[in-house]
Amino acid sequence: MPATSPIILHHFDESPFSEKVRVVFGLKDIAWTSVRISRIMPRPDLMPMTGGYRRTPVMQIGADIYCDTQCILRELQRRFPEPTLFPAGNQGIAWATAMWTDRSFFQNTVNLVFGSLADKVPQEFIADREKLRGARFDVAAMKAAIPQMRDQFRAHLQWIETQLGAGQKWMSGDRAGLCDVHAYMNVWYVRQNLPDADGMLAEFGSVRGWETRMRAIGHGHRSEMSTSAALDIAAAATPQTAIMADPNDPNGRKPGDRVEVMPDDYGKVKVAGEIVALSPQHIAIRRHDPRAGEVVVHFPRAGFLVLPA
Numbered sequence: 001m002p003a004t005s006p007i008i009l010h011h012f013d014e015s016p017f018s019e020k021v022r023v024v025f026g027l028k029d030i031a032w033t034s035v036r037i038s039r040i041m042p043r044p045d046l047m048p049m050t051g052g053y054r055r056t057p058v059m060q061i062g063a064d065i066y067c068d069t070q071c072i073l074r075e076l077q078r079r080f081p082e083p084t085l086f087p088a089g090n091q092g093i094a095w096a097t098a099m100w101t102d103r104s105f106f107q108n109t110v111n112l113v114f115g116s117l118a119d120k121v122p123q124e125f126i127a128d129r130e131k132l133r134g135a136r137f138d139v140a141a142m143k144a145a146i147p148q149m150r151d152q153f154r155a156h157l158q159w160i161e162t163q164l165g166a167g168q169k170w171m172s173g174d175r176a177g178l179c180d181v182h183a184y185m186n187v188w189y190v191r192q193n194l195p196d197a198d199g200m201l202a203e204f205g206s207v208r209g210w211e212t213r214m215r216a217i218g219h220g221h222r223s224e225m226s227t228s229a230a231l232d233i234a235a236a237a238t239p240q241t242a243i244m245a246d247p248n249d250p251n252g253r254k255p256g257d258r259v260e261v262m263p264d265d266y267g268k269v270k271v272a273g274e275i276v277a278l279s280p281q282h283i284a285i286r287r288h289d290p291r292a293g294e295v296v297v298h299f300p301r302a303g304f305l306v307l308p309a
């Protein structure tokens with residue numbers, strides 16, 4: 001595929017994880033193509049590309065498909081190194097921050113949002129998210145837990161406030177970086193959904209200023225494409241991922257092995273394929289689909305299971 005393959009983000013506007021990627025498009029001033037997918041399954045034009053991975057967002061560049069924001073942001077940093085996501089260094093801790101913001105902080109935020117929306121959450125959305133979680137999506141229980149969720153949300157916010165300190169503009173130092181992007185997702189999500197977000201943020205003056213600066217970063221240069229046009233692009237393209245072995249792979253896995261990959265927390269759909277590339281933070285597998293043709297699907301390692309097929 002020529003180097004001109006567009007950077008396509010399969011997302012929906014309300015998705016907080018997608019907001020992370022959109023903000024990175026803003027930080028790096030990237031021109032990208034938005035493919036708006038449905039908030040609930042089915043997603044008939046996307047599944048042929050991901051092989052069943054059903055979380056949002058997914059990035060597509062030609063016939064290379066990147067799942068999970070860890071993997072998407074790593075690839076964006078690789079392709080667009082400047083301006084960097086690490087203005088003050090601290091790369092390890094910046095990547096690891098996702099394990100805080102995407103898991104405990106996000107679970108707390110999501111319970112707060114859906115507990116507050118409670119009766120307004122449509123039944124088909126609840127049914128979809130129960131399938132995603134493999135557990136009940138109990139909005140009444142979330143509503144009952146709001147006082148606890150507010151306490152915990154406040155604790156997370158206070159960490160951001162502390163990190164910003166007196167007069168520091170960004171969590172990463174004097175320029176915005178990956179830590180800011182990760183943490184902002186949760187504040188953005190609450191702001192989008194809760195009328196009393198102002199009250200929740202009132203005591204955190206530095207967070208409020210930071211939130212305003214984060215919003216001003218924008219989303220880069222966005223244009224729209226249909227789901228079917230994106231699938232046509234994958235079908236016409238050839239994956240560009242080079243074969244890469246990992247001599248230190250703890251399980252002796254190597255390119256050519258057949259495996260199944262899935263998240264370890266929710267949306268546990270196994271995606272089967274043949275390993276193309278491996279590293280401590282990344283696994284890429286080749287698959288063939290009648291509609292998408294040959295694709296290479298990329299996943300992170302932290303938070304994912306790799307099983308022999």
Ligand SMILES: N[C@@H](CCC(=O)N[C@@H](CS)C(=O)NCC(=O)O)C(=O)O
Pocket residue numbers: 014015016017018039040041054055056057067068069070102132267
């Ligand atoms: N660890 C994933 C989490 C993504 C995630 O949970 N996204 C939500 C939407 S914001 C989701 O997938 N919801 C179910 C769906 O869209 O089908 C990531 O970083 O991309």
